[in-house]
Amino acid sequence: xxxxxxxxxxxxxxxxxxxxxxxxxxxxxxxxxxxxxxxxxxxxxxxxxxxxxxxxxxxxxxxxxxxxxxxxxxxxxxxxxxxxxxxxxxxxxxxxxxxxxxxxxxxxxxxxxxxxxxxxxxxxxxxxxxxxxxxxxxxxxxxxxxxxxxxxxxxxxxxxxxxxxxxxxxxxxxxxxxxxxxxxxxxxxxxxxxxxxxxxxxxxxxxxxxxxxxxxxxxxxxxxxxxxxxxxxxxxxxxxxxxxxxxxxxxxxxxxxxxxxxxxxxxxxxxxxxxxxxxxxxxxxxxxxxxxxxxxxxxxxxxxxxxxxxxxxxxxxxxxxxxxxxxxxxxxxxxxxxxxxxxxxxxxxxxxxxxxxxxxxxxxxxxxxxxxxxxxxxxxxxxxxxxxxxxxxxxxxxxxxxxxxxxxxxxxxxxxxxxxxxxxxxxxxxxxxxxxxxxxxxxxxxxxxxxxxxxxxxxxxxxxxxxxxxxxxxxxxxxxxxxxxxxxxxxxxxxxxxxxxxxxxxxxxxxx
Numbered sequence: 142x143x144x145x146x147x148x149x150x151x152x153x154x155x156x157x158x159x160x161x162x163x164x165x166x167x168x169x170x171x172x173x174x175x176x177x178x179x180x181x182x183x184x185x186x187x188x189x190x191x192x193x194x195x196x197x198x199x200x201x202x203x204x205x206x207x208x209x210x211x212x213x214x215x216x217x218x219x220x221x222x223x224x225x226x227x228x229x230x231x232x233x234x235x236x237x238x239x240x241x242x243x244x245x246x247x248x249x250x251x252x253x254x255x256x257x258x259x260x261x262x263x264x265x266x267x268x269x270x271x272x273x274x275x276x277x278x279x280x281x282x283x284x285x286x287x288x289x290x291x292x293x294x295x296x297x298x299x300x301x302x303x304x305x306x307x308x309x310x311x312x313x314x315x316x317x318x319x320x321x322x323x324x325x326x327x328x329x330x331x332x333x334x335x336x337x338x339x340x341x342x343x344x345x346x347x348x349x350x351x352x353x354x355x356x357x358x359x360x361x362x363x364x365x366x367x368x369x370x371x372x373x374x375x376x377x378x379x380x381x382x383x384x385x386x387x388x389x390x391x392x393x394x395x396x397x398x399x400x401x402x403x404x405x406x407x408x409x410x411x412x413x414x415x416x417x418x419x420x421x422x423x424x425x426x427x428x429x430x431x432x433x434x435x436x437x438x439x440x441x442x443x444x445x446x447x448x449x450x451x452x453x454x455x456x457x458x459x460x461x462x463x464x465x466x467x468x469x470x471x472x473x474x475x476x477x478x479x480x481x482x483x484x485x486x487x488x489x490x491x492x493x494x495x496x497x498x499x500x501x502x503x504x505x506x507x508x509x510x511x512x513x514x515x516x517x518x519x520x521x522x523x524x525x526x527x528x529x530x531x532x533x534x535x536x537x538x539x540x541x542x543x544x545x546x547x548x549x550x551x552x553x554x555x556x557x558x559x560x561x562x563x564x565x566x567x568x569x570x571x572x573x574x575x576x577x578x579x580x581x582x583x584x585x586x587x588x589x590x591x592x593x594x595x596x597x598x599x600x601x602x603x604x605x606x607x608x609x610x611x612x613x614x615x616x617x618x619x620x621x622x623x624x625x626x627x628x629x630x631x632x633x634x635x636x637x638x639x640x641x642x643x644x645x646x647x648x649x650x651x652x653x
Contacts, residue, residue: 171291251517252517346450351407366402466572542561
């Protein structure tokens with residue numbers, strides 16, 4: 142199955158394993174909670190999906206690569222102790238707590254989360270001395286003498302033998318005690334994730350044209366040549382930083398991430414074209430509604446891959462706008478909640494004699510502590526984390542402004558803070574208005590260039606795939622999106638049905 146389906150399966154397993162009966166006991170006892178074992182090619186997102194699952198289920202995550210461990214660190218170190226049996230004292234060997242199990246308790250302590258996922262990566266690459274302990278871990282949920290705490294799901298990942306010479310096969314006894322899920326790379330699924338992570342627009346539009354370059358694993362006389370989803374994501378990060386710092390991006394840099402010479406060269410050439418299209422078509426001007434007739438004619442006469450590239454540029458810039466509006470909305474929503482809480486404290490009869498700045502400072506410190514705990518637990522995705530940081534920064538600013546303006550009474554301080562909040566809310570409305578205008582201008586340009594052609598179908602489909610555009614349009618609307626979505630996708634469905642009918646007729650004619 143693809144990684145999206147695998148993620149769904151893992152979430153269902155967590156929900157089932159953590160379900161409790163009327164007595165507060167887990168409905169599926171620990172002995173029947175099979176560990177989840179993800180098997181698939183390297184770099185397709187097995188580790189990343191565990192982070193997403195933990196965040197979305199609101200549980201903690203402890204992640205380890207077993208190749209970094211020795212038998213001693215996994216099981217614990219031996220020490221001598223004394224015990225009494227039948228009235229007689231004996232010297233016995235015991236073991237300190239496993240480093241891995243100890244880290245689970247540490248995570249529970251620092252996050253306050255008592256349930257979670259213990260994820261062991263590269264589990265079938267454990268050293269010879271550690272292999273028996275790993276089998277015991279999967280079968281009995283223990284490392285040495287120490288059990289994984291109740292409420293913690295065990296998950297593991299490994300690579301098939303063809304990708305790793307260190308791999309050892311699991312026997313039937315072990316496989317009969319796990320939920321084994323085989324995962325395959327899938328570009329369409331990864332693309333949804335890529336939009337949410339803000340993957341570089343050049344990568345997304347390139348892979349839309351060259352889908353077969355998304356994942357490659359070849360063995361040649363010169364060794365392995367490969368490209369993985371991890372490679373594309375890491376390349377995206379370095380590309381953005383290089384562009385911000387005006388550093389040159391050359392084929393050599395790309396090959397460091399896409400270790401397949403032909404694909405790296407092809408993408409390097411495409412990246413040059415992508416930048417050229419951005420300049421030639423003046424994408425920012427298009428989204429501001431000031432495109433020229435020359436740009437319209439040029440794109441109408443362009444080959445299909447150039448058309449896709451320009452749409453990729455438009456979608457990338459739109460996605461930035463949608464993401465910015467989403468982050469601004471999260472920030473303002475958080476600030477609004479903080480101000481409601483502040484007002485409640487100011488009006489509380491128990492806080493009548495407490496200075497307003499003390500109440501405000503206490504509120505900010507509590508929210509900072511909550512944010513720190515959530516971040517340590519990994520419960521915040523990147524955009525939400527940035528919004529929380531922005532919210533705390535603005536709260537500190539509000540507090541400082543109240544002090545700077547010499548506010549003495551709670552009423553004066555709250556009136557000032559309310560005015561500052563109004564400016565933040567106005568900024569959110571401006572971000573939403575700007576993103577809406579860009580979307581309308583993109584539609585106007587594409588209508589003039591392509592009308593209701595296949596390019597518009599692709600544009601609508603990409604908007605529907607992107608988490609931030611779906612979120613934005615569902616909350617703020619877009620008349621043209623809804624109209625084209627209804628018309629074009631219906632036509633596409635109708636076309637598919639007609640093709641299926643023709644195919645069936647052909648098959649019948651062949652039979653008779």
